[in-house]
Amino acid sequence: MDIPLPYVKPLPPFLAQRYHGWKATTYSQNKAWFRKLATEGQHPRAMIISCCDSRVHVASIFGADAGEFFIHRNVANLVPAFAPDGDHHGTSAAIEYAVTALHVSHIIVLGHSQCGGVQGCLDMCTGNAPELEQSSSFVGRWMDILRPGYERVRDKYAPEDMAAALEKESVMVALENLMTFPFVNEAVESDMLTLHGLWTDIGEGTLECLDSKSREFFPV
Amino acid sequence: MDIPLPYVKPLPPFLAQRYHGWKATTYSQNKAWFRKLATEGQHPRAMIISCCDSRVHVASIFGADAGEFFIHRNVANLVPAFAPDGDHHGTSAAIEYAVTALHVSHIIVLGHSQCGGVQGCLDMCTGNAPELEQSSSFVGRWMDILRPGYERVRDKYAPEDMAAALEKESVMVALENLMTFPFVNEAVESDMLTLHGLWTDIGEGTLECLDSKSREFFPV
Amino acid sequence: MDIPLPYVKPLPPFLAQRYHGWKATTYSQNKAWFRKLATEGQHPRAMIISCCDSRVHVASIFGADAGEFFIHRNVANLVPAFAPDGDHHGTSAAIEYAVTALHVSHIIVLGHSQCGGVQGCLDMCTGNAPELEQSSSFVGRWMDILRPGYERVRDKYAPEDMAAALEKESVMVALENLMTFPFVNEAVESDMLTLHGLWTDIGEGTLECLDSKSREFFPV
Amino acid sequence: MDIPLPYVKPLPPFLAQRYHGWKATTYSQNKAWFRKLATEGQHPRAMIISCCDSRVHVASIFGADAGEFFIHRNVANLVPAFAPDGDHHGTSAAIEYAVTALHVSHIIVLGHSQCGGVQGCLDMCTGNAPELEQSSSFVGRWMDILRPGYERVRDKYAPEDMAAALEKESVMVALENLMTFPFVNEAVESDMLTLHGLWTDIGEGTLECLDSKSREFFPV
Numbered sequence: 001m002d003i004p005l006p007y008v009k010p011l012p013p014f015l016a017q018r019y020h021g022w023k024a025t026t027y028s029q030n031k032a033w034f035r036k037l038a039t040e041g042q043h044p045r046a047m048i049i050s051c052c053d054s055r056v057h058v059a060s061i062f063g064a065d066a067g068e069f070f071i072h073r074n075v076a077n078l079v080p081a082f083a084p085d086g087d088h089h090g091t092s093a094a095i096e097y098a099v100t101a102l103h104v105s106h107i108i109v110l111g112h113s114q115c116g117g118v119q120g121c122l123d124m125c126t127g128n129a130p131e132l133e134q135s136s137s138f139v140g141r142w143m144d145i146l147r148p149g150y151e152r153v154r155d156k157y158a159p160e161d162m163a164a165a166l167e168k169e170s171v172m173v174a175l176e177n178l179m180t181f182p183f184v185n186e187a188v189e190s191d192m193l194t195l196h197g198l199w200t201d202i203g204e205g206t207l208e209c210l211d212s213k214s215r216e217f218f219p220v
Numbered sequence: 221m222d223i224p225l226p227y228v229k230p231l232p233p234f235l236a237q238r239y240h241g242w243k244a245t246t247y248s249q250n251k252a253w254f255r256k257l258a259t260e261g262q263h264p265r266a267m268i269i270s271c272c273d274s275r276v277h278v279a280s281i282f283g284a285d286a287g288e289f290f291i292h293r294n295v296a297n298l299v300p301a302f303a304p305d306g307d308h309h310g311t312s313a314a315i316e317y318a319v320t321a322l323h324v325s326h327i328i329v330l331g332h333s334q335c336g337g338v339q340g341c342l343d344m345c346t347g348n349a350p351e352l353e354q355s356s357s358f359v360g361r362w363m364d365i366l367r368p369g370y371e372r373v374r375d376k377y378a379p380e381d382m383a384a385a386l387e388k389e390s391v392m393v394a395l396e397n398l399m400t401f402p403f404v405n406e407a408v409e410s411d412m413l414t415l416h417g418l419w420t421d422i423g424e425g426t427l428e429c430l431d432s433k434s435r436e437f438f439p440v
Numbered sequence: 441m442d443i444p445l446p447y448v449k450p451l452p453p454f455l456a457q458r459y460h461g462w463k464a465t466t467y468s469q470n471k472a473w474f475r476k477l478a479t480e481g482q483h484p485r486a487m488i489i490s491c492c493d494s495r496v497h498v499a500s501i502f503g504a505d506a507g508e509f510f511i512h513r514n515v516a517n518l519v520p521a522f523a524p525d526g527d528h529h530g531t532s533a534a535i536e537y538a539v540t541a542l543h544v545s546h547i548i549v550l551g552h553s554q555c556g557g558v559q560g561c562l563d564m565c566t567g568n569a570p571e572l573e574q575s576s577s578f579v580g581r582w583m584d585i586l587r588p589g590y591e592r593v594r595d596k597y598a599p600e601d602m603a604a605a606l607e608k609e610s611v612m613v614a615l616e617n618l619m620t621f622p623f624v625n626e627a628v629e630s631d632m633l634t635l636h637g638l639w640t641d642i643g644e645g646t647l648e649c650l651d652s653k654s655r656e657f658f659p660v
Numbered sequence: 661m662d663i664p665l666p667y668v669k670p671l672p673p674f675l676a677q678r679y680h681g682w683k684a685t686t687y688s689q690n691k692a693w694f695r696k697l698a699t700e701g702q703h704p705r706a707m708i709i710s711c712c713d714s715r716v717h718v719a720s721i722f723g724a725d726a727g728e729f730f731i732h733r734n735v736a737n738l739v740p741a742f743a744p745d746g747d748h749h750g751t752s753a754a755i756e757y758a759v760t761a762l763h764v765s766h767i768i769v770l771g772h773s774q775c776g777g778v779q780g781c782l783d784m785c786t787g788n789a790p791e792l793e794q795s796s797s798f799v800g801r802w803m804d805i806l807r808p809g810y811e812r813v814r815d816k817y818a819p820e821d822m823a824a825a826l827e828k829e830s831v832m833v834a835l836e837n838l839m840t841f842p843f844v845n846e847a848v849e850s851d852m853l854t855l856h857g858l859w860t861d862i863g864e865g866t867l868e869c870l871d872s873k874s875r876e877f878f879p880v
Contacts, residue, residue, distance in 0.1 A: 008416065017461075020351050021438075025464045027425035053290070060246060066276075074294075074311075080308045088309075088361055093359045096334065116321065141313070142308055142312075195227050201258075265693060265727070325690070411692055444875070449872070450856070458723040468865070474715075482715050492757070494731070506714065508714055529750075529802065537776065537777065579826075634667075636669055652667070
């Protein structure tokens, strides 16, 4: 009666081998910590919203271990505006869980250079990617969230600076949209939550932090 | 003219300190690799869909470095069914980008023990969490995706085994929904993509792999 | 007085982590075997000559463990002809050591599809890569070894079949040159050594074996 | 007209059997990855220069899979100095291809204990292997590359420590010679390439990393 899943395959052997290595070292040397995490639950200090991009390694940059950060990763580290319409909202669900169930003290939005999602948004907004304008394009509709950001940078930057400017706008749009969630707004107002915006250059290894007044990013 | 973002704060010093340590060691000793990632773009082998949970550390378990895995993390590692309705679908956008733009060879769905999202679904489906039934609950509406999974396990397990059973169902529901995406189905059919299901026990450090025929999970 | 090596960097952390995993599992579970290999020396059954290409994984294809194969890997799995001119000959040294010191019973030459070195030779021989003709090109001069192979296939194959034909010629040229080494010839003549030619298609996973009479390759 | 190769034999059945096992499991479960490697080409992160010795298994130590490392293996993991004399230089060709065509980010030289090639060099330099001094000895002429290393260690170590010291010198000589190649030097100077030196003890399973300042090796 159970339907088989013929398209599901075993784990590639090199990953199984690496897992066994992790089990025999990192896990076995920190068993007490993993046991505690299992029995007492997670108490992460911060939520991090970053990109799915394989080159962005937030745990590595911040020397993080299991239990420290509640991490949501989506294309271009975006947050849609508050919209309680009964539909499936993965990002909004993650934020709601982090703020109302886990009571994280920080939400950090981390943007990055050479972001393929942001580049797609730029191509779409400049008429160079008609396929992303189609209603059937999930990437296109997701990147619609960043359109207001494009409107803000379109007349301000030379073409060669536009992508980085829009990557930084993606962080600011995410932060602005975060504040449209009543539970986020309330936690911020009552000093239970602070928000942070970061942007990292993959090739240079630099990290820049958003300044709230100037809307500019400065090296950490 | 630019609207300030008064709720945005500087990076906490301990994170700035850790970042500077990473920059002076890991980054600086591997600068060539990061430069190459920046100039030649990412070529990740696999997409991994896992939970936001701070205790799940997929890069660590698999000894992965920057550039290896395209990682999407949401609550309970779920995938909604294909629904091209022009709305914002973060998970669907991430899958579309991984399969059609990056041409990843594997999608690995990784579930885990003590999953707060899955527990919420269980509470909701058993009438113990009316607040999650409200249309304004993002977590509740997100966990609706797992309701068909609950229907399949509800009469099969003792109460104390129910949570783990539903965590494993969340992996299978995600894989089944993945196959409703035409571009996933096509890539699987043409041998360009393989799917894998895993479940890890946080406290025990075990890793189990989904068997396609029996719908059961066996230790790796 | 010792000259420092400022360009030498520490091992990237992800490789250190993977090594520790290997040490705690594969090594520790097979310590007796590694100890024996160390104290009694290596007694490999065969020498394998294959390409440096990262996609060719001879130990994996043949389920080999430490101690089984003496493996020499160079660009395009080539063997130069016997030339005892007192110069540094890495490939000839490896063959001499395998045959006269280790007394291997087999030498297996393994070619493969999509070989960049063979493609370079083809480009060079057809006048499409003048830079490889320069005396300063190490790749060009190394691929000179395969020029006689090109002469044999140039009028026999359609352009789209030429690369695979030349990849297979690279195996045959290597085997012919092997026989110009007196110690190889003598070992073969006295039934102490057999030679084998293989070619693998990376994408299809097929393995073909050279037939001595027809000079054709047939699936294993 | 085609010259037969009477000395070429079919593949031994045990290897054919193992290949068929690999094809039905590892290959078939990862077909998508092999297809991608074939169509999109290799993008290895690092070049590894190690010894042909059957006991050195770099892919295993580092949990590597097809596509990760461009691997050159010769006797005693040596690199000759830059010498563009129009002759066949297999090692130099491999390095040129890795750096100028593949743009690898790392070159890792891996030495090891109980190295037969290094022992031969030691015997030769101490007058105990006159046969290796002959111009017709490929191994002897190849090990000439390590003579400057012997000069550096000859008065510094007790006889029982000499072999390990010279094995480590072979790594340093290789790294020093690597820097004589203009394209290596340039890539290192422009932060596109980093070099690493390692030495592994086969029996103990230890791995030591070269420290650039002290020229000593420390456990990873």
